[in-house]
Amino acid sequence: MLAEIITIGDEILIGQIIDTNSAYISKELNKIGVKVYQITSIQDDRDHILQAFNDAKKHADLVIVTGGLGPTKDDITKQTFCDFFDDTLVEDQNVIENVKQLFKKYQLNKPLPANFQQAMVPSKATILANLHGTAPGMWMEKDEVVFVSLPGVPYEMKHLLQEEVLPRVVKRFNRPFIYHKTLLTYGLGESAISERIADWENNLPENIKLAYLPSLGRVRLRLSSIGKNEKLLQEGIDSQMDSLSELLSDIAVGYEDETSIVGRIAHILNEKNQTLSLAESCTGGSIVEQITAEAGASSFFLGSIIPYKTELKTRILGVPSSLIEKHSVVSIEVAESMAINCCKLFSTDFSIATTGIAGPTKGDGEDEVGTVCIAIGTPNGVFSEKFSFGNDRFRVIEKATNKAFEMLLKEISKN
Numbered sequence: 001m002l003a004e005i006i007t008i009g010d011e012i013l014i015g016q017i018i019d020t021n022s023a024y025i026s027k028e029l030n031k032i033g034v035k036v037y038q039i040t041s042i043q044d045d046r047d048h049i050l051q052a053f054n055d056a057k058k059h060a061d062l063v064i065v066t067g068g069l070g071p072t073k074d075d076i077t078k079q080t081f082c083d084f085f086d087d088t089l090v091e092d093q094n095v096i097e098n099v100k101q102l103f104k105k106y107q108l109n110k111p112l113p114a115n116f117q118q119a120m121v122p123s124k125a126t127i128l129a130n131l132h133g134t135a136p137g138m139w140m141e142k143d144e145v146v147f148v149s150l151p152g153v154p155y156e157m158k159h160l161l162q163e164e165v166l167p168r169v170v171k172r173f174n175r176p177f178i179y180h181k182t183l184l185t186y187g188l189g190e191s192a193i194s195e196r197i198a199d200w201e202n203n204l205p206e207n208i209k210l211a212y213l214p215s216l217g218r219v220r221l222r223l224s225s226i227g228k229n230e231k232l233l234q235e236g237i238d239s240q241m242d243s244l245s246e247l248l249s250d251i252a253v254g255y256e257d258e259t260s261i262v263g264r265i266a267h268i269l270n271e272k273n274q275t276l277s278l279a280e281s282c283t284g285g286s287i288v289e290q291i292t293a294e295a296g297a298s299s300f301f302l303g304s305i306i307p308y309k310t311e312l313k314t315r316i317l318g319v320p321s322s323l324i325e326k327h328s329v330v331s332i333e334v335a336e337s338m339a340i341n342c343c344k345l346f347s348t349d350f351s352i353a354t355t356g357i358a359g360p361t362k363g364d365g366e367d368e369v370g371t372v373c374i375a376i377g378t379p380n381g382v383f384s385e386k387f388s389f390g391n392d393r394f395r396v397i398e399k400a401t402n403k404a405f406e407m408l409l410k411e412i413s414k415n
Contacts (some may be wrong), residue, residue: 004060008067021066033175049080069150086121095119128164132156133201177230181221182256186406190214217402261405262294269300277346278304279338282356286401302346317341330367339377351377359393372400
């Protein structure tokens with residue numbers, strides 16, 4: 001079974017917003033055995049929308065459309081649906097009541113006439129109640145192809161997809177099972193991993209496919225299979241993944257959707273009743289952002305400091321100015337001093353300290369853009385490394401953040 005996702009909105013095409021809806025819909029459809037054939041982004045234009053609908057109907061069993069359902073004149077999806085299905089707009093009383101209830105619930109001003117325009121829907125559509133917004137979802141069929149229209153607001157779309165669309169798709173279509181399992185690895189590149197697991201990969205069953213999904217400092221390895229027997233699919237992939245995890249035990253973090261490197265760190269620190277603090281200079285809060293995104297982070301994470309200016313490294317963290325003068329602010333010595341004093345400042349077992357030059361200019365020192373020193377403070381001393389992460393500011397920050405997590409995981413995993 002094939003699906004196509006169509007996103008409507010000039011704001012996507014001009015880069016004003018990022019299309020996160022398609023990624024979410026694709027992932028959820030895949031879970032129920034629906035393969036996404038194509039994702040198309042189009043402008044708010046009647047002819048363009050009709051062309052996209054006609055093209056999608058040729059190869060897809062299910063077409064999910066997001067966007068273009070607002071109350072303003074530039075939102076034309078409903079009328080275009082009518083043109084495509086040879087239909088007319090009619091007023092839906094349930095939608096009117098939903099608009100009234102939403103305005104009352106959130107203590108908003110009296111609804112405007114434009115808000116009640118949301119109640120004008122195609123007469124042939126099955127209306128999907130949107131409890132989080134005024135724009136309803138719509139389910140329509142033509143020539144055995146199902147078209148679903150959803151609002152573009154992500155949390156409204158997600159609610160309708162989960163509560164209304166997916167259950168209907170499961171009931172309406174006969175689907176195969178699709179099973180994925182993804183191993184998270186850190187610290188080794190795609191080519192090196194490929195060489196290490198070459199024999200295992202060459203002996204994979206034909207119905208199981210391996211995909212390498214590399215990013216900065218990490219590689220995800222996904223096994224996939226499709227078939228009619230869900231239990232056999234899962235058993236086959238789980239068995240192969242066990243073998244893969246054993247081959248890569250020194251760099252494997254865990255399985256996607258089950259954990260992350262931060263989740264793994266959290267588990268180990270909580271298990272050992274140990275704590276963490278941060279002193280981020282060049283990473284500027286990127287590390288703490290990922291840590292505090294982890295639910296329950298307060299159980300192991302005590303706090304952080306971002307001593308961006310050199311003065312704060314000495315005044316708050318207590319890094320000796322003589323050390324900075326001798327070795328420069330971007331040095332192993334300064335990073336180690338930051339890590340040691342961070343542990344003292346926050347009274348933690350472990351700490352991460354970063355100092356470097358993210359760019360685009362290299363400042364007054366001799367080190368080039370992309371030079372980063374990372375130190376890990378531990379109960380048994382301090383461990384550090386110096387890196388060169390290239391000259392793109394955002395890549396430098398992301399690489400340094402990933403490497404810091406990798407180094408910390410290595411240290412806290414020691415007995």
